[in-house]
Amino acid sequence: MRIDIVSLFPEMFSGPFDASIIARAREAGVLEIAVHNPRDYTDDKHHVVDDYAYGGGPGMVMKPEPLFDCVDAVQAMAEPRGRVVLLTPQGRLLNHDVVAELAAAPRLILICGHYEGVDERVREHLCDDEISIGDYVLSGGEPAAIVVVDAVARHQPGVLGSELSLEEESHAQGLLEYPQYTRPAIYRDLPIPEILLSGHHAEIAKWRRRQSLIRTARRRPDLLAKAELTEEERRIVRDELATD
16 A cells, blocks of 8 residues: 655654554555655745635635645556545544545545645545544644554554454444453452453453443443444443443
């Protein structure tokens, strides 16, 4: 998979993309990342990429010409044509299903907005999609791009040590993940649950599923509306919510 990032601040990506999961994906050759500065696609000597908004108002707006020209040039750098995604608070909220959808694309082009946003013609005529990572405001789209790349990288074959990690982690099944423990079995007089020492894998799986249900009911009950639950599991959830 190839991901091209259009950003006024390419230096923001040098650290996050050189470590951990993303670095592993790049080293394995399953993820290619390139960053492009729209200032390189301006014609004036000052490389201006923003201007005042028509109609007045605070702040500056990113001009359409540098973004259109930059994306056109980036599209021509590789095949196939990339899916152009604008990172904006007005976009679809990023969740597990959206990440899986993006990860299935062979190529993405992420546009990082700045200032008061981008010219509306960029949104309407250049972009294929708009993504938000949450209902809050960032200084620019760069942190959001890092989040998207990290989430997408995890879905690439061979990146994670175990494919089961992707299936069992929080949100993959519509629930929060169950509690995790490791050695020692007792630390500061705090023991791990006995069931985890039993060796009965079927019972451990049932315990983990129940813990996921309980944790989701307590912390993110909104997720339960879309989760596929048996009638028994729905009873567990009702009982748990009734005790709060």
